[in-house]
Amino acid sequence: MRVAVVWNHDHAGVINRFGHPCQEEYGSETVERMVAALQEGGHETLLCEGDKGLLAKLERFMPPDSQGRPSGMVFNMAAGIQGECRLTHVPAMLEMAGVPYTGSSPLGHGLALDKVITKTLIRDRGVPTPNFRVMRRGTESTGDMRFPVVVKPRHESVSCGLQLVHEPAHLRQAVEVIVTQYAQDALVEEYIDGREIYVALLGNGEPEVLPLVELDFGDRETRLMTWEDKQRMTVAAPDAICPARIDSKLATILRDMSVATFRACQCRDYARVDLRIDRSGRPFVLEINSIPALGTNSFYPLVARAAGYSFSRLVNHMLDTAHTRYFGVGIPQG
8 A cells, every 4th residue: 555654854845934833853763664664564655744745745646546535545743843733734634635644633633732621621531630720921820739830831742841840939930931932821730749651552442552651760859851851861861661560450540541531632543641640649641642752762662562563563553543444444465
């Protein structure tokens, strides 16, 4: 089958430089591994940018068959270029053009990327999430929130802009940094001091829950990773423990909370849910990532390996999952 891997790397294929620029992207090494995995699965591939020229490239690469039906699919890895709801841009283009693709719809990406909407949706379903406020000035009432608090942009990922604020007196400056640098609301939520767990989901209906992984902060005083930590390695990276050492009862609760979050945000095919467990053993959902990272050191491939998936098998299974969702059957073997 023809498979176009769509990502955002160049960022030049726009009409104007207008709107907040996206800071997230896949590295070229990851994308090359993705393409190689799909070729290993017997697919003809094309790597292209998710920009203003995308649809013309796809029309040439995968023209409709004689009955006007799709002759290929997109493996969507596009984080967006600029503007609001950036993860929705490529899926929306593909929906309009009638091109099937992997992963969540524009609605699913929009709900998952908006951390406030995510927290509201899951709280309505009874899923615990840290107490929070949305702020533009930092002088708004914090109500019954307890410090320290985490301050971060409402619509970003990979810990962009994340700050830990210990005193109310420092809240205003932290919020101003978010509003000024990211041109969006600040999400202020109670910091959950405890264990950090990631839950990877694969599939639809009753998604497969891959082995849980824990980020081990050891004896580190501040038990979180900022964007600067991740990109510049200003501190040593925490170890990943997979499978996480969690008793079966709590593990079941974490799986159920993750699946409920996946469904509440109307995600599809695959996602990763980030949770915290406080000192008394109570779990909380922090957020859901509708396009989980697939790099060599990323958690999603790590837990997939623990579940018996090689990288090639994982990528092709993700594609097959989307094909089954669209057409009711897996990809025919050539």
